[in-house]
Amino acid sequence: MQEHHVVVVGGGFGGLQVVHGLKGANVRITLIDRRNHHLFQPLLYQVATTALATSEIAWPIRRLYRDRREVTTLLSEVGGIDRQNRKVILTSGETVPFDTLVLATGARHAYFGNDAWEKHAPGLKTLEDATTIRRRLLLAFERAELASTEEEKQANLTFVVIGAGATGVEMAGMIADLAHKVLPPEFRNVDTRKTRVMLVEAGPRVLPAFTEELSAYSKKALEKLGVEVLLGTPVSDCTEEGVKIGDDFTPARTIIWAAGVQASPAAKWLDTPSDRAGRADVGPQLNIPSDPDIFVIGDTASVMQDNGKPVPGVAPAAKQQGAYVAEVIKSRLAGKTEQPAFHYRHQGNLATIGKSAAVADFGKIKLTGVLAWWIWGLAHIYFLIGTRSRLAVAWSWLWIYLSGQHSARLITQKETLKDEA
Amino acid sequence: MQEHHVVVVGGGFGGLQVVHGLKGANVRITLIDRRNHHLFQPLLYQVATTALATSEIAWPIRRLYRDRREVTTLLSEVGGIDRQNRKVILTSGETVPFDTLVLATGARHAYFGNDAWEKHAPGLKTLEDATTIRRRLLLAFERAELASTEEEKQANLTFVVIGAGATGVEMAGMIADLAHKVLPPEFRNVDTRKTRVMLVEAGPRVLPAFTEELSAYSKKALEKLGVEVLLGTPVSDCTEEGVKIGDDFTPARTIIWAAGVQASPAAKWLDTPSDRAGRADVGPQLNIPSDPDIFVIGDTASVMQDNGKPVPGVAPAAKQQGAYVAEVIKSRLAGKTEQPAFHYRHQGNLATIGKSAAVADFGKIKLTGVLAWWIWGLAHIYFLIGTRSRLAVAWSWLWIYLSGQHSARLITQKETLKDEA
Incomplete structure (x- = not known):
């Protein structure tokens, strides 16, 4: 047989x-x-925001099964x-x-019928998405440095993240951190501390998967980092020039989609x-x-x-x-005819806000602040595949923690100022 | 003033x-x-051959001068x-x-008047060049795994490196290593040990910047790794299907240009x-x-x-x-009117062949084998910018040495099997 x-x-x-x-x-x-690789999506936002390198969160699938002769991998x-x-x-x-x-x-x-927005507001699902967003983020600061008018400068220093689920919250926190803490000493014609990071959410609170208390804590933690949190405000248009929230148009050269x-x-x-x-x-x-x-x-x-x-x-x-x-x-x-139904065990929710705060919700136990941040970090390192990746990510984070420097600030692919797309 | x-x-x-x-x-x-980054070009071939990640050999230029207020960096x-x-x-x-x-x-x-070859035989000067070559290398093995005919399989398992200077020699050695040592356990329909790596040189010897003895040693070391070294053989055509050497056409899906x-x-x-x-x-x-x-x-x-x-x-x-x-x-x-002329001090030549051999020529002192390889490795780590990069590259190499596994085997950008370009 x-x-x-x-x-x-x-x-x-x-x-x-x-x-x-x-x-x-x-x-x-x-x-x-x-794709030829498995991707650890929960850390993809860290590639997009220059904290981790692509190869630290992705592994060739066929390598995982090199010792299992019965498994054939097809790209x-x-x-x-x-x-x-x-x-x-x-x-x-x-x-x-x-x-x-x-x-x-x-x-x-998904853009819920507004597919034209994708060009201006890329989402974050693949390594290419992450390097695209990274390129746009870094180019925006470069363009602000070169800008000849105040309007152009401020439009380049305005970042809009649409959707305040875990990805949106994490992206907004990291961008604020980058602009306010990492980059200021490196620019001569522009003060990157004037960067506006807007987190725009149609629903009534950030991190809706968490309790209302943790949502409220997260909103405050974001605001402390300098993020403007807009709740109950659906986006009505995304263009090359900026974003329309209700009837208000805000010039912004970088828009990130984390909404659905x-x-x-x-x-x-x-x-x-x-x-x-x-x-x-x-x-x-x-x-x-x-x-x-x-x-x-x-x-x-x-x-x-x-x-x-x-x-x-x-x-x-x-x-x-x-x-x-x-x-x-x-x-x-094995010939058994009956199987028990699938039963989902909820293990809890975790999200980080910038580099030192996080929220954790394990049902009865709820944590915020530095302790939640450490649990978040250890959990993510634990779930990475392979010793090498665990050590590499731990090392990258330790380096950022000690030196304040991000290690993956590369503009690659179409990296000139003109033909970015 | x-x-x-x-x-x-x-x-x-x-x-x-x-x-x-x-x-x-x-x-x-x-x-x-x-570009926004300084690139350590001597190790670029290691990115192309999956040993190092892009962020390990490139640094944002403006970060280097964050503490020098008189320096303005423009992208x-x-x-x-x-x-x-x-x-x-x-x-x-x-x-x-x-x-x-x-x-x-x-x-x-440069393609010396044969610009049409560039499409089929990419060179290696930028990070994008390196990830392009890496993608083609890895896709060739994937296509061989999927190929339905022996001809298609072999054409995908044939790699031609044109030009036997340091870059060509280093690329050929690494590809042979990857094909013969790293990949074999991971493929089910194809034996990657059947890979042909051809190093094609118009001149009479490999590594012409070295002495004839070291060239001869290098040729032997390459052949021991399974590289076919063709000397005095100018390439007459590069197409999508393969490469023409004199009047002989060899089907090859991956061609790399290291000739000028x-x-x-x-x-x-x-x-x-x-x-x-x-x-x-x-x-x-x-x-x-x-x-x-x-x-x-x-x-x-x-x-x-x-x-x-x-x-x-x-x-x-x-x-x-x-x-x-x-x-x-x-x-x-300072008002001085006379300056001494520029005088070049030659410090020596170094090149690696695969993962354990190298040649070093410091004038009176000439080294080959494992000792030359260690000197090469230490010299390159020493010249990297910053503690973090030195540690990261040293760690990547140590990992490869201990585990035999390359850490940057990602196919990114246009990664599907069809629209690679």
């Missing part, structure tokens, strides 16, 4: 956990991703699924047959029902209703918690789902 | 040394570069020089007036005589013959040694010239 073939699409937190959980099982595994893009013939269709035209399929293809940022995501097209490939954000509906075993052997997990699946709320789109949720699916596959291969 | 204004164009080894040498002098300095591109009115013309249209001008704008790789450089257009801006490679002719004080206050140094100047040979285009030569020019400027400001 031929070995059971599990195809996993997506090398993010969910996909890797499936492969990890199937270690030792009598299956052949093919892991497909259109390929998936274009569809042929459910009838049990095949994944690659955009190259080739196909990969499967017995069990796990789709863990994640999400992209849209699932990858997994549900479309499968022609299966999905929610408004494109997340596929899945049953209690995380497979789609019409096919027990096709699982969807992570940011591209719509899963409900026991309390009726959706499972949040965070790394621990994707990892739990990946581990669960691996167990279900093994259980079914 | 207004302060004397020195404008330095180019933040490479030469330009930085001028600024360094003018510390404490009664001058105002403007340093112009179209701008120079488009010409108005000698009559003593102004540097930026491509943005603005101008920067100067009293003394130092042009240290370096060189780019062309000076930046400084001589054209000045309308001053230059040599065949575009390097401006300069007098014994490194200024152009028609203007004592305009200096040209480094790879963009043609300077003769006492023995009638040209000063080589290496970092130590540029640094010596930069230091010399700073002394001349200070001496002239």
Whole structure:
């Protein structure tokens, strides 16, 4: 009998956990991703704000499985699924047959019908997104230094972050820190302490996943760093010149989008029902209703918690789902017909504000300030893959802490002043 | 009296040394570069071959001068020089007036009239060049893994390096190492030990700047790593499909150009005589013959040694010239009318071959093998800027040495299999 073939699409937190959980099982595994690297997205904002280098938070996927001969890694893009013939269709035209399929293809940022904004307000999901934002941030200060008018100077020194979830809060804090603490001694024609960092949120508070007390603390901590926090203020337009909030237009050369995501097209490939954000509906075993052997997990699946709320789109949720699916596959291969339903265990929420404050919410225990910041740092180092990355990130942070200097302040790719795009 | 204004164009080894040498002098300095970073070019090939990360060998120029209030750093591109009115013309249209001008704008790789080859055989001068080559290298192995025919597989596993100077030798050695030692356990459909690395040189030997004995040793060391060394074989064509050597066509998906450089257009801006490679002719004080206050140094100047040979285009030569020019400027400001001529002190040649061999030529002392490799490594760490970079590079190398794993194996920018360009 031929070995059971599990195809996993997506090398993010969910996909890797499936492969990890199937270690030792009598299956052949093919892991497909259109990137050659797994990315530690929770620290991506630190690459965008020059604290970490790209290679510190990304690892070649195939290296992770060098010792697992049953795992084949393919750098390929998936274009569809042929459910009838049990095949994944690659955009190259080739196909990969499967017995069990796990789709863990994640999400992209979404502009809710305002796709034209993307050009002016890039989001943060990939390494390229991070180096794009880093380039724009650094070029804005360079342009301010060269500017001949006060208006041009101030427009370049105005940074608008849209969306006050964890990513938005973390970005705004880091930009304020960079402008007010790191850069001032380096510029001659401009005072970077005059930088305005605006955090614009349509909802009533920052960090809505936290308690109201922690949201209020975070708002204050941001304001202490010099961030202007605007709540209940939806953005009505983003242009090359700036951002419109209600009817007020603010000239700003750098706008960053941290306001929402849209699932990858997994549900479309499968022609299966999905929610408004494109997340596929899945049953209690995380497979789609019409096919027990096709699982969807992570940011591209719509899963409900026991309390009726959706499972949040965070790394621990994707990892739990990946581990669960691996167990279900093994259980079914062992001939068992019944599997317990997936149950999400919420481990808590963490977010940092600048370089010395953070908020942590572990249900009964809630922390703020320096202690929360240390827990945040240690947790993130712990979850990085491999000794080398842990040491490298710990070292980069220690260096920033001791010297006040960021190590990855490079403008690369299209780095001239004119053709940035 | 207004302060004397020195404008330095180019933040490479030469330009930085001028600024360094003018510390404490009664001058105002403007340093112009179209990049925001100084690049340690001697280790650029290690970024291209995944051993080092971009941020380990590049530093924001303006950070270097944060404590020197008299130094202004401009991220701008120079488009010409108005000698009559003593102004540097930026491509943005603005101008920067100067009293003394130092042009240290370096060189780019040159294709000797075959500019169409650049697309297929990229050179290695900037961080973008390095990440482009890294992407192509890594994608070639990925494509070999996906290839459906043996021909396609082998074409992807064939790497041609054109030019056997230090860069070519170092690139070829690292690619062979990667293919034969690092990658084999990670691929399932292809045996990366079947990789062909060809080092093609039109001249009679590798590393022509070294003695014949050291060249012969290097050739053997390369062959031991599995590199095919072809001498006296000029390349007659480079296409998307491969490379033509004499009348023989070899299918190869990855070609790297390390065969020659062309000076930046400084001589054209000045309308001053230059040599065949575009390097401006300069007098014994490194200024152009028609203007004592305009200096040209480094790879963009043609300077003769006492023995009638040209000063080589290496970092130590540029640094010596930069230091010399700073002394001349200070001496002239002090009212002295005579300055000694520039005299190049040759400090030796160093080159590595893979991860454990190297050649060193210090005139009377010549070294090969592991000892030369250690000297090479220590010398390069010593010349990096700043404690952090020294520690980071030392750590990356130690990690590679201990684990056999490269830390910067990322495919970024246009990373899909189709639209690589």
